[in-house]
Amino acid sequence: MIYLDNASTTKMFDECAEIHKEFSCNQFFNPSALSGGALQVSKLIADAEKYVLSRLGASEGNILFTGCATESNNLAIRGSLRSGNWEYVFSAGEHPSVFNLAKKLEQEDFVVHFVPLAKNGQVDLECLSNVLNERTRLISIMHVSNETGVINDLQKISALKKTKCPRAILHVDGVQGFLKIPFALRDTAIDLYSFSGHKFHAPKGIAGLYVKNKGGLKELFEGGGQQFGLRSGTENVSGIMQMRKAIELIDEKANFERTKEIKRLFNETLLSAGARTFGEGVSVEKCILINDYCGSPYIETLIFQGVKGETMLHALDAVGVVVGLGSACSSKKAGNRVLEEIGLEKETIVSSARISFNAYMSNDEVITGAQIISKVFQDILQRVS
Amino acid sequence: MKKVLLLKFGELFLKGRNRHDFISRLKNNILRKLTAFSCKLEETQGRLILSGYDEAQEGIIIEKLQQVFGLIGVADALEFETSLEETKKRVAGLNFSGVRTFKIETKRADKNFPLTSMELDKELGAVVLDAHPNLKVDLYESDMVVTVEVRTNGKTYLYNKLHLCAGGLPLGSAGKGLLLLSGGIDSPVAGYLMAKRGLEIEAVHFHSYPYTSPQAKEKVIELAKEISSYCGKIRLHIVSFTEIQEQIHKNCDEEYMITIMRRIMMRIAEKIARANDLGAIVTGESLGQVASQTMQSMNVTNSVVSLPVFRPVIAFDKEEIMALARKIGTYETSILPYEDCCTVFLPKNPVIKPTVKRAEFLETSLDIDALVSQAVNNEEILTIDEF
Numbered sequence: 001m002i003y004l005d006n007a008s009t010t011k012m013f014d015e016c017a018e019i020h021k022e023f024s025c026n027q028f029f030n031p032s033a034l035s036g037g038a039l040q041v042s043k044l045i046a047d048a049e050k051y052v053l054s055r056l057g058a059s060e061g062n063i064l065f066t067g068c069a070t071e072s073n074n075l076a077i078r079g080s081l082r083s084g085n086w087e088y089v090f091s092a093g094e095h096p097s098v099f100n101l102a103k104k105l106e107q108e109d110f111v112v113h114f115v116p117l118a119k120n121g122q123v124d125l126e127c128l129s130n131v132l133n134e135r136t137r138l139i140s141i142m143h144v145s146n147e148t149g150v151i152n153d154l155q156k157i158s159a160l161k162k163t164k165c166p167r168a169i170l171h172v173d174g175v176q177g178f179l180k181i182p183f184a185l186r187d188t189a190i191d192l193y194s195f196s197g198h199k200f201h202a203p204k205g206i207a208g209l210y211v212k213n214k215g216g217l218k219e220l221f222e223g224g225g226q227q228f229g230l231r232s233g234t235e236n237v238s239g240i241m242q243m244r245k246a247i248e249l250i251d252e253k254a255n256f257e258r259t260k261e262i263k264r265l266f267n268e269t270l271l272s273a274g275a276r277t278f279g280e281g282v283s284v285e286k287c288i289l290i291n292d293y294c295g296s297p298y299i300e301t302l303i304f305q306g307v308k309g310e311t312m313l314h315a316l317d318a319v320g321v322v323v324g325l326g327s328a329c330s331s332k333k334a335g336n337r338v339l340e341e342i343g344l345e346k347e348t349i350v351s352s353a354r355i356s357f358n359a360y361m362s363n364d365e366v367i368t369g370a371q372i373i374s375k376v377f378q379d380i381l382q383r384v385s
Numbered sequence: 386m387k388k389v390l391l392l393k394f395g396e397l398f399l400k401g402r403n404r405h406d407f408i409s410r411l412k413n414n415i416l417r418k419l420t421a422f423s424c425k426l427e428e429t430q431g432r433l434i435l436s437g438y439d440e441a442q443e444g445i446i447i448e449k450l451q452q453v454f455g456l457i458g459v460a461d462a463l464e465f466e467t468s469l470e471e472t473k474k475r476v477a478g479l480n481f482s483g484v485r486t487f488k489i490e491t492k493r494a495d496k497n498f499p500l501t502s503m504e505l506d507k508e509l510g511a512v513v514l515d516a517h518p519n520l521k522v523d524l525y526e527s528d529m530v531v532t533v534e535v536r537t538n539g540k541t542y543l544y545n546k547l548h549l550c551a552g553g554l555p556l557g558s559a560g561k562g563l564l565l566l567s568g569g570i571d572s573p574v575a576g577y578l579m580a581k582r583g584l585e586i587e588a589v590h591f592h593s594y595p596y597t598s599p600q601a602k603e604k605v606i607e608l609a610k611e612i613s614s615y616c617g618k619i620r621l622h623i624v625s626f627t628e629i630q631e632q633i634h635k636n637c638d639e640e641y642m643i644t645i646m647r648r649i650m651m652r653i654a655e656k657i658a659r660a661n662d663l664g665a666i667v668t669g670e671s672l673g674q675v676a677s678q679t680m681q682s683m684n685v686t687n688s689v690v691s692l693p694v695f696r697p698v699i700a701f702d703k704e705e706i707m708a709l710a711r712k713i714g715t716y717e718t719s720i721l722p723y724e725d726c727c728t729v730f731l732p733k734n735p736v737i738k739p740t741v742k743r744a745e746f747l748e749t750s751l752d753i754d755a756l757v758s759q760a761v762n763n764e765e766i767l768t769i770d771e772f
Contacts (some may be wrong), residue, residue, distance in 0.1 A: 314595030380595075383631050 002369040005324040006357035007146055007176060007299050011358030013201045013249055015243040023238035031235050041237050055247050057184025061212040064231045065240050072209040076171045077101055078141055079217040086137035088110040091123040093338045095146050098173055113327040117341045119152030132164035132324045139170045143177030147338040149299025151181055158189035175199055177253045180298050189293035202246035220247035244248040255359035259297040262357045266370045273374035299356045307380050314379055321372050324354040391542050392433040395457035395552055410456040414638040417772060425746040429538040430494055441514050447548050454581050455555035462544035467535055469557050470648045474542050476509045477516040486523035487494050492534045519721040548673045558616050559583030562665035563658040566590050568601055571669030571698055573608045573715040574706050578697035579667045580616035587663055588619055589654050591626040601723035623765040629756050636750040639732040644739040647686040652757045655690040665693045672699050676735040685739045
């Protein structure tokens with residue numbers, strides 16, 4: 001199998017499985033208990049928290065360990081709601097775990113603004129600037145689009161926040177950014193940052209939320225008061241330790257360079273097989289790459305003109321190449337909200353598929369993957385035209 | 386005295402000499418439905434009596450019986466030896482709390498019983514009024530209807546609650562048919578409605594992998610499971626339509642694509658039906674709902690088969706079909722977003738009034754017999770039984 005759907009989930013590091021056994025069968029203590037073993041694991045959690053903070057480049061703040069990024073995003077946003085004359089600002093390109101929550105808040109009579117995306121896929125900074133004001137309570141903008149791979153400029157967004165609404169809370173959904181795009185929280189004005197273990201080779205079921213000022217956040221549910229009372233419930237010790245391990249194993253700068261090389265190799269192979277590039281106004285024909293100059297090397301969108309993306313997905317699946325269709329939650333009949341937002345035609349959108357890499361793929365895998373994609377595309381194109 | 390379930394069946398009375406066959410089929414279906422429960426089913430004239438079950442499971446047993454076609458109602462009843470004194474005692478002992486008005490309804494099947502139904506109504510009404518002086522009789526809008534059935538087996542049945550059932554005729558009493566099951570809302574409802582008229586169902590589904598997803602196929606399997614709780618065991622024939630669709634796409638006018646697709650589906654359905662002794666084809670078509678369901682389109686698709694084609698929702702509005710889908714529990718599955726066969730190569734402007742002549746002409750560019758045979762030979766058959 002050639003797995004090109006790493007934005008959906010990644011293969012777990014083998015090392016995590018060993019950690020899982022250790023903290024499930026040997027050091028299986030409840031960190032809130034009073035035994036020596038329990039104390040030991042609670043120290044390990046505290047240590048893991050410090051470690052994650054350091055890898056985020058944070059000079060202050062805490063990490064809350066959650067069950068998934070959806071929980072982190074909900075905690076960040078719901079936990080920041082306040083009564084009164086406040087406004088909440090979201091980008092129109094957010095993942096459903098943010099976007100649908102924002103829609104819900106609108107129904108609950110909160111003042112919600114959606115900032116459109118520019119044609120390059122980034123949040124439109126001019127529109128963002130226009131919407132921010134002293135009543136802005138929360139800004140929630142994703143680091144890297146799960147659909148297009150486009151990276152938002154966190155420093156420019158931070159600067160806007162500082163000048164237009166210094167009291168506002170800036171939340172960033174960093175699920176496709178953390179450990180993939182080198183950056184440091186201390187260089188930004190980010191107050192909350194969500195991430196999820198299974199996107200970087202840790203197991204599913206463990207995620208986190210960086211919280212700069214825990215006094216400004218409210219919990220989602222009541223319970224035993226673990227994690228500063230902001231996320232009650234026995235900590236997923238094994239998950240936390242596995243996630244820590246995965247983070248230790250990742251060198252994001254080296255991976256970033258390696259993935260750029262992977263993407264270059266992949267695109268080069270596709271292009272030599274007859275695909276045409278697209279981006280910044282270059283004309284398009286048949287199989288197209290959305291060549292996102294401000295994009296993550298980990299994600300790209302291919303447009304298979306004349307063939308539906310879903311057809312390509314199944315046909316590739318049948319020959320052992322796994323690709324994605326954007327966020328599972330938005331790849332429904334209605335079309336793809338984010339691709340629509342950046343101005344693609346409906347017919348182009350249904351022909352799209354998402355390719356996402358990891359830094360550990362071999363050149364052979366990448367080249368073979370691209371060749372198979374070209375071949376299957378040509379084959380289907382012939383069958384349907 | 387014991388608690389029993391009194392089962393009422395409907396139209397079976399009309400069936401003259403076949404009545405016995407119908408009832409024995411109904412009994413078999415009930416026993417099959419209740420395989421997981423220990424219970425005893427007896428027949429007395431005009432009624433079936435279910436007894437010996439665990440009372441804690443009564444609710445779930447009633448729910449199961451509500452899925453058995455041929456039954457119109459289930460009453461949780463008290464059964465006792467027929468005697469006027471005993472009946473009076475039991476009626477007086479009923480719980481009337483919260484009730485202001487009542488009426489007595491007597492059914493005297495046992496003509497040897499000394500009182501007529503009307504006389505018994507009066508006697509028992511008087512008993513209730515004596516025991517509960519605050520109650521009033523209201524023959525038209527009573528809070529509680531007390532039903533007393535004096536049956537020919539020497540037993541009397543007393544109940545005040547009747548659970549309505551699905552009605553219809555016992556499954557299998559009308560033979561077997563083949564349902565064209567898509568992933569949509571209409572075809573599962575069509576299957577349900579024909580099963581309700583006693584038709585056992587096999588189903589055929591057309592998929593177009595890779596143009597449709599494996600999830601679309603799973604969805605249809607799920608739908609088959611859902612209707613199987615009413616329709617009994619379903620053999621699901623899964624037929625790959627990919628090559629046929631590609632051939633049509635390449636060789637035929639775009640506006641006739643769906644017409645020709647439907648004609649080939651009907652041919653495949655008939656071939657499967659005949660090979661499996663199925664006497665009719667069932668579809669979920671509703672007049673005018675889409676281009677392929679106009680009168681002219683149905684004429685053109687119908688003209689390639691000679692088996693009868695039943696279209697039970699032909700005169701239903703979409704809203705009515707959806708309401709029924711919700712009632713039988715298929716709606717939520719039907720609206721899952723996976724595309725079925727028909728939506729893949731959808732032409733922009735399908736023909737609304739096709740003609741047989743034009744369809745036949747366009748089909749000359751296809752080797753229809755070979756395509757149909759190949760599709761049928763490669764079918765996959767799943768047996769689904771959630772009855």
